[in-house]
Amino acid sequence: MASDEKKNKHGQLKTIIPLPMPKEELQELVEVTKDWALMHGAAMRSKSNFCEDSLNFAPFVLLPSPFPRKEFNRAVEMQIILNELMHKVAHNQSFLTSSLQETVLVDDFTGKLFKIYETIQDEGVTQPLSLGLIRSDIMLETDCNNPGKKCKAHAPYCCWKQVEVNTIASGFGWLGPASGLIHRFVLERLGLTDKLKDLPENHALKGLCEGMVEAWKIYGNNEAVIMFVIEDISYNICDQRFHEFEIQKINRNTKVIRRNLTQIAQTGKLSASNELIVEDYTVAVVYYRAGYEPGHYHSQKEWDARLLIERSQAIKCPSIQYHLAGTKKVQQALAKSGALEMFLSDKKKIEEVRGVFTGLYSLDFDELGDQAVRMAIESPERFVLKPQREGGGNNIYGDQIRDAILKIKENKERAAWILMDRIQPPIIQGYIVRPGGQKNLEVSELVSELGIFGLIIGDSTNIMINRQVGHMLRTKTASANEAGVAAGAGALDSPYLVD
Ligand SMILES: Nc1ncnc2c1ncn2[C@@H]1O[C@H](COP(=O)(O)OP(=O)(O)OP(=O)(O)O)[C@@H](O)[C@H]1O
Ligand SMILES: [Mg+2]
Known part of the structure; x- marks a missing residue:
């Protein structure tokens, strides 16, 4: 049986064309697509051979991977409910506090974030608005009979x-759409233009950047800047710079600066009215592309910078309560019975959200x-x-x-x-193309993970903007545990919608 016809035990996720491809055609296609990706910014800085002045193309899947249309649409539609949920969770002090109370005692990093949160709550919040640029990650499930998962299967x-x-x-507000562009190029090259209609439009970059510009406008100071908080070295540079370029495209008066937490610690201060001043800039919006892992805080100074930002009038993406709302512990707390009811009033919405949770279990010291x-x-x-x-x-x-469990x-x-x-x-077939002069590309067994982007702006009582703005697909070899693209196992991909 040709592999495109091969129905894996879980369904009919057929590849877009029969695989394997004829060798010579494959080789030529890979060569030209690598160049296309590189020349259109679907790229990263190399970790193994770092040079600030050069890029490698980011690993990508050569052909778009099949994804059921119905499930894609359902994910897209659900995003605004998830945005609303996360926004409300972020603004519920008692829920955040009770969900994280055990964790903050034993996890130093979450403890430090929580301390900042408490300080801000005690002092009084200077900037009530939050900018949420959210990405909800999902995977298709084939194992519906597992009792923890309790899903109503849409067979097959x-x-x-x-x-x-x-x-x-x-991340991937740029690399998500860029992957779709790679695949449009590939399909055209193969003369498969009739299939282009099944590649969904993806305006994630525009949608996310419009959110930042919107927040900048709300701040209301034309001279103020958007500050990207960055790592010491940005390997995923295209995915950050394209945001910066898009912001300039949307509004050429909106200036972006990039600083790491150490630099912010050196010059950052608050004005008399709590404006955030970094060097000579007034900062309207702070967009974190770092600060989510302990390694980004080299010393107490970087933590002080985080607190300074939180104390300021700048609109944060995310504000500290949004950061905490995105922790795994809070995700697990939300899956407890009765939790969703605290945030959503519509029974149908509650049921839909509960339906996408899989079993989540606390390891607290109780029964x-x-x-x-x-x-x-x-x-x-x-x-x-x-x-x-x-x-x-x-x-x-x-x-x-x-x-690990026996140890802890x-x-x-x-x-x-x-x-x-x-x-x-479900397992799908495809080619992963990686930089580094790969020889003899073979069809691999792969699995995909879809991310849906959401934009939300609001305060504790009011949601001003709530939109779904695009998507990204990452695909990894079926045997790999995680799909991080910069980390190595994952590759850029885009969905080819199938019925
Ligand atoms: N419940 C799960 N079942 C199967 N795979 C999972 C599950 N949870 C996580 N993974 C895999 O591990 C990866 C990382 O998990 P997760 O997103 O929870 O961690 P993270 O460190 O927050 O990653 P990210 O940088 O993508 O936000 C996922 O992208 C997915 O490939
Ligand atoms: Mg994550």
Whole structure:
């Protein structure tokens, strides 16, 4: 059976054309597409061979991966409900406090973030508005019979489940749309123009940047800038610079500056009216592309800079409460029975959101926590063990879960982790093209992960803007645990919608 006809046991996610492709055609297509990607900014700085002046193309999947149209549309439609939910969670002090109370005691990083949050709450919030640029990550699920997942299967390939919602540094606003452009080029090159209609439009970059410009306008000072808070070295540079260029395109008067937390610590201060001043700039909007992991804070100075920003009038993306609302612990707390009802009043919305949660289990020191510990030891392959971290590479999978749990079982640190059902996405076929002169490209078994972008602006009582603004698809080899593109396993992809 040709592999495009091969129905994996979970469904009919057929490749867009039969694979493998004829060797010579493949080779030529790969060569030209690599150049196209590089010359259109679907690129990154190399980690292994770093040079500020050069780029590598980002790893990409040669052909768009099939994704069920119905599930794609459902994810797109649900984004504004998830935006609203995250916004309300971020503004509920008692929920954030009770959800994180055990975690902040044992996880130093979350503890420090929480301390900033408490300080701001005690002092009084200077800037009531938050800018949320959210990315909700999902995977198709094939394992619907698992009791923790409780989904109503849309046979044959089931439904999708939420991996997590990112509220800080939600990347791929550029590389998401860029992947769709790569695939448009590839399909045209192959003469498959009839299939272009099944590649959904993707205006993530524009939508996210419009959000930043909108926030900048609300701030109301034409001289003030948007400040990107960046890492010391930005490997994923295209995904940041294209935001900057797009902002300039939307409004040429909106200036962007890029600074790391150390630089902000050196010159940052508050004016008499709590405006954020960095060097000689007044900052209207702070957009974090760093600050989500401990390594970005080299010393207390960087933490002081974070607090300074929070104390200021600048509109933050995200504000500290949004950052906390995006923690894995809060995600797990939201999956507890009765939690969603505190934030959403519409029964249908509640049911829809609950339907996308997979089993999430606390490891707190109580009856339920003990139960989760036992489950993880008995069948580690069914779960993912997660700390309160962002940026990829921190989760634990498979047998290593058992070892990790056995180590922390009696230790108070166990409350810093959550356990989550492992989603089993359908396997698809495709080619992953990577930089570095790869030879003999073979068809691989792959799995995809869709991210939907949301934009929300509002304060504790009022939501002014709530939109879904685009998507990104990342694909990895089926045997890899995580899909981080910069980290190595993942590759840029875009959905080819199938019925
Ligand atoms: N429940 C799950 N089932 C299957 N795979 C998962 C699950 N949770 C996470 N993963 C995989 O691990 C990756 C990282 O997980 P997660 O998004 O929770 O961590 P993160 O460090 O916040 O990553 P990111 O940088 O993408 O925000 C996901 O992109 C996915 O590939
Ligand atoms: Mg994340």
